[in-house]
Amino acid sequence: MKYSKQLTAILIALLIVAPRLVAKNSPNRVGTTASNFLELGYDPQGIAMGEACVSTVDNLSSVYWNPAGLAFMKKNEVFFAYQPWLVETQTYIASAGVVVPNIGTFAASAMGINYGEMDVTTMELQEGTGETFTPSDLAVNFSYGKELTSWFGFGATIKYIHSSIYHCSANAVAADFGVIINTGYFSPSDKKDGMRIGMSLTNYGTRMRYSGLDMMRSIDIAPDEAGNYKDIKVQYLTDTWEIPLVFRIGVSLNPIVTTVHRLTVSMDALHVNNNNESLNFGAKYTLNVPGAAKLFLRAGYRSIFLENSEFGPTFGGGILLQSMHGNAIQIDYAFRDIGILGNTNAMGLSVLF
Numbered sequence: 083m084k085y086s087k088q089l090t091a092i093l094i095a096l097l098i099v100a101p102r103l104v105a106k107n108s109p110n111r112v113g114t115t116a117s118n119f120l121e122l123g124y125d126p127q128g129i130a131m132g133e134a135c136v137s138t139v140d141n142l143s144s145v146y147w148n149p150a151g152l153a154f155m156k157k158n159e160v161f162f163a164y165q166p167w168l169v170e171t172q173t174y175i176a177s178a179g180v181v182v183p184n185i186g187t188f189a190a191s192a193m194g195i196n197y198g199e200m201d202v203t204t205m206e207l208q209e210g211t212g213e214t215f216t217p218s219d220l221a222v223n224f225s226y227g228k229e230l231t232s233w234f235g236f237g238a239t240i241k242y243i244h245s246s247i248y249h250c251s252a253n254a255v256a257a258d259f260g261v262i263i264n265t266g267y268f269s270p271s272d273k274k275d276g277m278r279i280g281m282s283l284t285n286y287g288t289r290m291r292y293s294g295l296d297m298m299r300s301i302d303i304a305p306d307e308a309g310n311y312k313d314i315k316v317q318y319l320t321d322t323w324e325i326p327l328v329f330r331i332g333v334s335l336n337p338i339v340t341t342v343h344r345l346t347v348s349m350d351a352l353h354v355n356n357n358n359e360s361l362n363f364g365a366k367y368t369l370n371v372p373g374a375a376k377l378f379l380r381a382g383y384r385s386i387f388l389e390n391s392e393f394g395p396t397f398g399g400g401i402l403l404q405s406m407h408g409n410a411i412q413i414d415y416a417f418r419d420i421g422i423l424g425n426t427n428a429m430g431l432s433v434l435f
Contacts, residue, residue: 111355111356111357112356112357113356114323114324114356115323115324115325115326115327115355115356116245116252116290116323116324116325117219117221117243117245117252117254117290117325117326118326118356119173119193119194119195119219119221120221120243120284120285120325120326121285121326121328121354122165122167122173122195123146123428124146124163124165124173124174124175124193124428125143125146125147125163125175125428125430126163126165126398126400126414126415126416126428126429126430127141127143127378127380127398127400127414127416127430128143128146128147129165129396129398129416129418129428130364130380130381130382130396130397130398130399130414130415130416130417130418131348131364131365131366131380131381131382131396131398132362132363132364132381132382132383132384132395132396133147133350133362133364133382133384133396134332134334134348134349134350134362134363134364134382134384135147135148135332135348135350135364136148136260136280136281136282136330136331136332136350137262137278137279137280137332137333137334137348137350138278138280138332138334138346138348138366139151139262139280140154140155141155141159141161141432142155142159142160142161142177142178142179142189142191142432143161143430144189144225144227144237144260145177145179145189145191145223145225145239146175146191146193147282147330148237148258148260148262148280148281148282148330149225149226149227149237149238149239149258149259149260149282150227150235150236150237150260150261150262150280150282151227151235151237151260151262151280152179152186152187152189152225152226152227152235152237153186153187153227153228153229153230153235153236153237153262154227154229154235154262155179155181155187155227156181157181157408157410157434157435158179158180158181158434158435159178159179159432159433159434159435160177160178160179160432160433161175161176161177161178161179161191161430161431161432161433162174162175162176162177162430162431162432163175163414163428163429163430163431164428164429164430165426165427165428165429166426166427167195167426168420168423168424168426169198170198171195171196171197171198172195172196172198173193173194173195173196174193174194174195174196175191175192175193176191176192176193177189177190177191177192177223178190178191179225185228186226186227186228186229187226187227187228188224188225188226189223189224189225189226189227190222190223190224190225191222191223191225192220192221192222192223193220193221193223194218194219194220194221195218195219196216196218197216197217197218198216199214199215199216200214200215200216200217201213201214202214202215202248215247215248217245217246217247217248218245218246219243219244219245219246220243220244220245221241221242221243221244222241222242222244223239223240223241223258224239224240224241225237225238225239225240225258226238226239232264232274233263233264233265233266233273234261234262234263234264235261235262236259236260236261236262237258237259237260237261238257238258238259238260239257239258239259239284240255240256240257241255241256241257241258241285241287242254242255243255243256243287243290243325245290245292247292248294248296249294249295249296250292250293250294250295250296250297251292251293251294252290252291252292252293252323253290254287254288254289254290254325255287255288256284256285256286256287256288256325257286257287258282258283258284258285258286259282259283259286260280260281260282260283261280261281261282262278262279262280262281263278263279263280264276264277264278265277265278265279268335269336269339270336270337270338270339271339275336275339276336277333277334277335278333278334279331279332279333280330280331280332280333280334281329281330281331281332282328282329282330283327283328283329283330284327284328284330285325285326285327285328286327287325288325289322289323289324289325290322290323290324290325291319291320291321291322291323292320293317293319293320297317297318297319297320298315298316298317299315299316299317299318300313300314300315300316301313301314301316302314303316324355324356326354326355326356327354327355328352328353328354328355329352329353329354330350330351330352331350331351332348332349332350332351332362333348333349334346334347334348334349335347335348341370341372342369342370342371342372343367343368343369343370344367344368344370345365345366345367345368346365346366346367346368347363347364347365348363348364348365348366349361349362349363349364350362350364357388358388358389359387359388360384360385360386360387360388360391361385361386361387362382362383362384362385362386363382363383363386364380364381364382364383364396365380365381365382366378366379366380367379367380373404374403374404375401375402375403375404376401376402376404377399377400377401378399378400378401378402378414379398379399380396380397380398380399380400380416381395381396381397381398382395382396383395383396384396384418392420392421392422392423393418393419393420393421394418394419394420394421395418395419396416396417396418396419397416397417397418398414398415398416398417398428399414399415400412400413400414400415400430401413408435409433409434409435410433410434410435411431411432411433411434412430412431412432412433412434413429413430413431413432414429414430414431414432415427415428415429415430416428416430
């Protein structure tokens with residue numbers, strides 16, 4: 083614990099300053115990044131807590147929120163989640179993690195969004211040409227997390243991002259980094275149930291540029307000159323676009339910890355490169371039936387102080403069923419209100435072995 087007090091003081095100071103930054107800053111750069119599917123939220127456990135989970139994750143959902151959470155995994159895990167998103171689109175994530183004793187946790191995952199079938203239109207045929215296409219985005223991730231001490235874990239992810247629209251596509255490479263610190267403070271029992279502080283930086287990577295057959299054209303480069311080459315093949319060069327860069331810092335406490343009951347409350351502050359700062363709040367209640375099952379109830383609120391945000395309250399729950407051999411299966415559900423855009427639901431399934 084030699085440096086834990088200094089690290090804790092620094093992180094708490096950042097959390098105190100964050101709300102003041104939120105209150106002063108105004109929205110900027112809205113709609114200036116590509117591949118915004120990277121910031122939709124894919125895990126029903128975190129979604130139900132208002133996405134305030136950068137310091138609480140300790141399972142395979144860490145590959146999205148904070149790779150440092152992989153350091154605290156105790157069992158191998160396979161995780162799937164599905165979320166019908168807005169206007170008939172669907173998001174999904176599939177991941178698998180293996181805990182290697184004394185080495186760390188390795189995980190591989192894929193997450194993406196399918197935008198559904200769309201009609202091909204042109205300036206001349208604005209009602210459609212009769213053709214259809216299905217745009218989609220995909221990110222393939224490889225993650226690693228390790229618990230360096232009983233109170234400190236770190237993690238990192240490298241990811242390949244691919245976006246496809248008709249005959250055009252764009253690619254990028256990015257990385258995530260994260261840490262989680264268990265300070266031991268304010269613990270109602272032993273130090274492992276104390277205040278946790280987490281930090282993550284996600285989607286730090288290259289820009290995206292769309293190219294493909296749809297950018298190819300045949301033109302006459304000098305229509306007023308005789309003898310030049312006609313119908314020269316050219317390709318339009320599009321601008322490059324940043325991907326959503328997200329910095330999260332959060333804190334969580336366990337006001338109630340008993341053999342049967344546990345209550346966790348958390349707060350995250352977010353700084354992104356395509357909007358202004360915001361805060362997320364969440365809570366989770368766990369009812370433990372030793373050796374048999376765990377029941378989870380979750381609630382939260384996302385994007386507090388974010389001007390013109392349609393995000394609102396979130397709710398959800400889950401159940402973990404344990405077998406006599408130590409294996410388990412967990413089912414989770416989340417609901418979130420997106421104002422005039424409607425409501426969305428997310429479902430997840432985890433297998434632990």
